[in-house]
Amino acid sequence: MKDINFNIISDDATDGHGGFGVGSLSLNNMSPVIIDVEAGTATIDMGAMHAKSAIEKRIKFLTDQEAVPNGKPYWIVWVTVGRKREGFYYGGVAACDMLVDVEARRGYKLLPYHVNQMDKSLKGRILIDMMDAPSRSVLANFLQEHRPEIWTNSTELHAELERLGAE
Numbered sequence: 001m002k003d004i005n006f007n008i009i010s011d012d013a014t015d016g017h018g019g020f021g022v023g024s025l026s027l028n029n030m031s032p033v034i035i036d037v038e039a040g041t042a043t044i045d046m047g048a049m050h051a052k053s054a055i056e057k058r059i060k061f062l063t064d065q066e067a068v069p070n071g072k073p074y075w076i077v078w079v080t081v082g083r084k085r086e087g088f089y090y091g092g093v094a095a096c097d098m099l100v101d102v103e104a105r106r107g108y109k110l111l112p113y114h115v116n117q118m119d120k121s122l123k124g125r126i127l128i129d130m131m132d133a134p135s136r137s138v139l140a141n142f143l144q145e146h147r148p149e150i151w152t153n154s155t156e157l158h159a160e161l162e163r164l165g166a167e
Helices: 046-050 111-122 133-146 148-152 155-165
Strands: 030-036 041-044 060-062 072-084 087-101 106-108
Touching: 030 046, 030 111, 030 133, 041 133, 072 111, 072 133, 087 111, 087 133, 087 148, 087 155, 133 148, 133 155
Parallel strands: 060 106
Antiparallel strands: 030 041, 030 072, 072 087, 087 106
16 A cells, blocks of 8 residues: 655745746645544545545535434544744644445535635644544544654644643
């Protein structure tokens, strides 16, 4: 299986010319981590950037949660890698819920909410309080094991996880 890493490539797409494309968002530093709540696993699936992750393919998404009674819970966590003096760090981390019923080929998610969470992650916000505690632990363990050097520099994420653990 191919080893997938976080995107930490940063480049000026406009090469400083100041013309077309200035002010556009770059998703080069963002990666989606998908957490399977029941299995307690986390994976990076870049297809989620365009709603085409492995679990989203061939699924018709609805905006009514009641229409997917047998949906399996997932989290898509938008993780943005930033850079500070000490090195790279997990600068933005924002979670979105999703239900998927593979047999019925139906799912539940709110696309505007996912887009807003992506935007908040890009802006350096850490929004994981809506996640259940076991899923937060899966996320923390995954991020720590995946890139320990980035995890070490992620003091804001550590503080938020500690705050949520104390509740």
